[in-house]
Amino acid sequence: MRRRATPPRTKLLIGVLAVGVAAIALCLNRDLNGDLYLLLFSGRYVAHHGPVGYDPFPTIEHGREWLNQQWLSEVGFYGADRVVGTTGITVLYALLLGVPLALLLAAIRGKGTIAMVAVAALYVPGILAIIHPRAAGLTLLLFSILVVVILAGWGPGRVSGGRSASLLALLALPALFALWANLHGGFIAGLLLVGLVAAGLAIDRRRGLSVAPPEAIVLLGIGGLLGAVAVTFATPLGPDIWSYIASFRNSALKLASTEWEPATHSLPAVGYLVAAAAVAGWTWWSAPRPRGVMPALVALGFLAFAAASMRNLIFVAPAVALCIACAAPDRLAAPSRLVVGVAAAGVATAFIIYGLLGVPNAHRVGNPAIQFAIDHPPERGRIVAYAGPSSYMLWRAPDTPVVIDGWLEHFTEEELRANFGLLHGSRRDPTPYVNRLDAGAVVAYIPKAIERLERHGFVAKVRGPYGTYLVRKRDARG
Numbered sequence: 001m002r003r004r005a006t007p008p009r010t011k012l013l014i015g016v017l018a019v020g021v022a023a024i025a026l027c028l029n030r031d032l033n034g035d036l037y038l039l040l041f042s043g044r045y046v047a048h049h050g051p052v053g054y055d056p057f058p059t060i061e062h063g064r065e066w067l068n069q070q071w072l073s074e075v076g077f078y079g080a081d082r083v084v085g086t087t088g089i090t091v092l093y094a095l096l097l098g099v100p101l102a103l104l105l106a107a108i109r110g111k112g113t114i115a116m117v118a119v120a121a122l123y124v125p126g127i128l129a130i131i132h133p134r135a136a137g138l139t140l141l142l143f144s145i146l147v148v149v150i151l152a153g154w155g156p157g158r159v160s161g162g163r164s165a166s167l168l169a170l171l172a173l174p175a176l177f178a179l180w181a182n183l184h185g186g187f188i189a190g191l192l193l194v195g196l197v198a199a200g201l202a203i204d205r206r207r208g209l210s211v212a213p214p215e216a217i218v219l220l221g222i223g224g225l226l227g228a229v230a231v232t233f234a235t236p237l238g239p240d241i242w243s244y245i246a247s248f249r250n251s252a253l254k255l256a257s258t259e260w261e262p263a264t265h266s267l268p269a270v271g272y273l274v275a276a277a278a279v280a281g282w283t284w285w286s287a288p289r290p291r292g293v294m295p296a297l298v299a300l301g302f303l304a305f306a307a308a309s310m311r312n313l314i315f316v317a318p319a320v321a322l323c324i325a326c327a328a329p330d331r332l333a334a335p336s337r338l339v340v341g342v343a344a345a346g347v348a349t350a351f352i353i354y355g356l357l358g359v360p361n362a363h364r365v366g367n368p369a370i371q372f373a374i375d376h377p378p379e380r381g382r383i384v385a386y387a388g389p390s391s392y393m394l395w396r397a398p399d400t401p402v403v404i405d406g407w408l409e410h411f412t413e414e415e416l417r418a419n420f421g422l423l424h425g426s427r428r429d430p431t432p433y434v435n436r437l438d439a440g441a442v443v444a445y446i447p448k449a450i451e452r453l454e455r456h457g458f459v460a461k462v463r464g465p466y467g468t469y470l471v472r473k474r475d476a477r478g
Contacts (some may be wrong), residue, residue: 006109006110007332007333007334008334009334009335009336009337009340010109010113010334010335011109012340013105013113013116013335013339013340013343014102014105014106014109014116015102016340016343016344016347017101017102017105017116017117017120017343018098018099018101018102018105019098019347020098020120020343020346020347020350021097021098021101021120021123021124021127022094022095022097022098023094023347023350023351023354024124024350025093025094025097025098025127025131026090026091026094026350026351026354027350027353027354027357028128028131029090029093029094029131029132029133029360030357030360031132031360031361031362031363031364031365032086032090032132032133032360032361032362032365032366033132033364033365033388034365034386034387034388034389034390034391034392034406035132035133035134035135035388035391035406036077036086036089036132036133036134037362037365037388037391037392037394037395037406038387038391038405038406038407039073039074039077039078039133039134039135040074040077040078040081040395041057041391041394041395041398041405042068042071042074042078042407043073043074043075043076043077043078043079043081044078044395045057046068046071046074046075046078047075047078047079051068051071051236052066052068053065053066053067053236054066055410057394057398057402057405058382058394058398058399058400058401058402059382059390059402059403059404059405059411060382060403060404060411060415060437060438061410061411061415066407066410067237067240067241067243067244067247067410068236068237068407069181069182069184069185069235069237069241069244070135070182070183070184070185071182071236072179072182072183073135073138073182073183073184074135077089077133077135080092086362087359087360089133090133090359090360093133093137096137096138096141097127097130097131097137097140099141099144100123100140100141100143100144100145100318101119101120101123101144101317103144103145103147103148104119104123104144104147104148104317104318104321105119105120105321106148107147107148107151107321107322107325108321108324108325108328110330110331110332111324111325111328111329111330111331112328112331112332112333113331113333113335113336113339114331115283115324115328115331116335117339118279118320118324119317119320119321119324122272122275122276122279122316122317122320123317125268125272125313126272126313126314126315126316126317127140127314128313129259129310129311129313129314130314135183135184136184136186136311136314138183138184139180139183139184139185139186139187139189139314140186140314140315140318142176142179142180142183142184142186142187142190143186143189143190143193143314143315143318144318145176146173146176146190146193146194147193147318147319147321147322149169149172149173149176150169150193150194150197150220150322151322151325151326152168152169153166153168153169153170153172153216153219153220154166154169154197154201154212154216154217154220155322155325155326156325156326166212166215166216166219166220167219169219169223170219170220170222170223170226173194173223173224173226173227174223174226174227174229174230175230176190176227177190177191177226177227177228177230177231177234178230178231178234180231181230181231181234181235181241182234182235185244185245185248187227187231188245189302189305189312189315190227191224191227191228191231192301192302192305193298193302193315193319193322194220194223194224194227195224196294196297196298196301196302197220197294197298197322198217198220198221198224199297200292200293200294200295200296200297200298201216201217201220201294202217203293203294203297204292204293204294205217207290207293209290209292244409247409247410248260248409250408250409250411250412250413250416251413252413252416252417252420253408253409253416255416255417255420255424256386256387256408256416256420257408258310259309259310259311260309260310260311261309261310262307262308262309262310263306263307263308263309263310263313264307265310266310269306269310269313272313272316273303273306273307273316276299276303276316276317276320277299277303279320279324280295280296280299280303280319280320280323280324281299283295283320283323283324283327283328284296284299284323284327286327286328286329287327287328287329288329291327292326292327294326295322295323295326295327296323296327298319298322298323299319299320299323301319302315302316302319303316303319362392363466364388364466365388365389365391365392366389366392366396367389367464367465367466367467368462368464368466368467369443369462369463369464369466369467369468369469370385370389370392370393370443370467370469372461372462372469373385373393373400373441373443373469374393374396374397374400376461376471377400377401377440377441378401378440378441378471378472379440380438380440381401381437381438381439381440381441381472382401382402382403382437382438382439382440382441383400383401383402383403383439383440383441383442383443384402384403384419384422384423384437384439384441384442384443384444385402385403385404385423385442385443385467386423386443387404387405387406387408388406389443389467390402390403390404390405390406391405391406401440403415403419403437403439404416404419414436415436415437418432418433418436418437419433419437421433422434422437422439422442422444422449422453423442423444423446423449424446424448424449425444425446425448425449425450425451425452425453427452428452429452429456430449430452430453430456431456431457434456434457434472439472440471440472441458441469441470441471441472442458442469442470443467443468443469443470444467444468444470445466445467445468450468450470453470454470457472457473458470458471458472458473459471459472459473
C-alpha cells in the first residue's frame with residue numbers, strides 16, 4: 001500500500017515549528033557560558049595533540065587519568081569556532097536544537113495537528129537545560145534519529161516486507177552508537193530506549209498482538225547488543241568508557257549544578273513531567289483495544305529516567321513522540337491556515353526579540369574579576385573558581401593555574417567539596433579547604449564567602465557584580 005502524500009501545509013507547519021525552536025533558543029541563550037569554553041579549550045588541545053589519557057591542563061588533577069569521552073564534540077566545536085566564531089556557534093547550535101524536533105514531527109506527521117503541536121510544546125521546556133551550546137545538544141539529535149530508526153524498522157508504519165526494514169535499521173544501530181559514544185555520554189539513553197522497545201514488543205507478542213514478527217524483535221535485541229559493543233570498543237577509551245559513566249555517581253556534582261538533582265526537587269520540572277504523562281497517557285488510552293504495552297513502557301521508562309535527574313528531561317518529548325507514533329490513530333487532515341499563520345507570527349516575533357536583545361556574550365564567565373585573574377595569577381597556588389569561569393580562563397590563557405575546570409566528573413568528591421566550600425562560604429574557617437587545594441586566589445561572589453576569606457588571609461583585588469578576586473596575603477601585590 002502506498003503511503004498518502006504529506007499535505008504541503010503539514011510540511012510547512014513542521015518547518016515553522018522547528019525554526020521556531022531555533023528562534024526561541026537564540027532568545028534564551030543570553031550568555032556564552034562555561035560549557036562552550038570547556039569544549040573550546042579541550043578541542044584545541046585534542047586538535048593539536050590528539051586524544052590523550054592524562055589531564056594536560058593545570059588543574060589539581062594535572063597528569064592524572066583523564067577519561068575524555070566527548071573528544072569528537074570538542075574538536076567539532078573548536079573547528080566551528082575557527083570558521084564562524086562564538087557568535088556563529090550560537091546560531092548553528094540554535095539550528096541544531098531545531099533539527100531533532102523536525103525529525104520527530106515528520107515521524108508523527110500523520111497523527112494530526114494537535115499531536116504535532118503537543119510534541120513541540122513538550123520539546124521546548126525539555127531543552128532549557130541545554131539551551132547554551134554544549135555536547136548534550138548532539139545527544140538530543142542522535143536520540144531523535146534513533147527514534148526515527150526504530151520507527152522505520154520496528155514501528156507500525158514500517159514498509160511492506162518489514163524484515164528488510166528491520167535489517168536496514170539493524171545495520172544503522174551500531175554505526176549510530178559508535179558515533180554517539182565519541183560525542184557525548186548520553187548514549188546511555190539510547191541503549192535504554194532500545195531495551196524498552198524490545199521488551200515492550202516481546203511482551204506484546206506474547207500477548208498475541210502481532211505488532212512485530214518474532215524475528216524482527218530478535219533483530220532489535222541484536223541491534224542493542226551491537227550498539228553496546230560499539231560503545232565499548234569504538235572510542236579511544238575502550239572499556240574505560242564505562243568507568244567514565246560511573247564517575248557521574250559522584251554526589252558532589254550537585255554542588256555545582258542542579259541538573260544532577262531529581263526532577264522532584266523542582267516544582268516546574270514536576271509540572272512538566274505531569275503534562276508529559278498526561279499527553280502520553282491520553283494517547284495510549286485512546287488507542288484501540290487491545291492496547292500495546294510497548295508505547296506505554298517507553299513513556300513510563302523515560303518519565304522515570306527524567307524524574308531521577310533533571311538533565312534527562314531532554315529525552316521526554318522524543319519518547320512521547322514515539323508513543324504517539326505507535327499508539328495514536330491516523331489523522332491525515334492538513335493543519336488550518338490559521339494554525340500555520342499563528343505559528344509563523346510567533347517565530348517572526350521571536351526573531352525580532354532576538355534582534356533587539358543582541359548577540360550573547362561572556363560577561364558572566366569573563367567578568368572583570370576573571371580578566372584580572374588571568375593577567376595577575378597568584379605567585380603560588382591555584383585559583384579557586386566556578387567551573388565556567390575556570391574553563392574560560394583556560395581558553396584565554398592555557399597556563400592559568402586553576403583548581404578545577406568544566407570536567408566536574410573528573411575530580412574527586414573531596415576536591416569538589418573543598419572547591420565549592422570556599423565559593424559558598426560553608427565553613428567559618430576556610431583554612432582547611434585552602435590548604436587542601438593549595439589555593440592562592442579565589443574568585444567568589446557570595447558575600448558570606450568573601451567575608452570569611454578576608455578574615456582568614458585573603459585580600460580583595462577586584463570587586464564586581466559577577467565576582468570578587470581575592471588573593472592570599474602572602475601573594476598580594478600592590
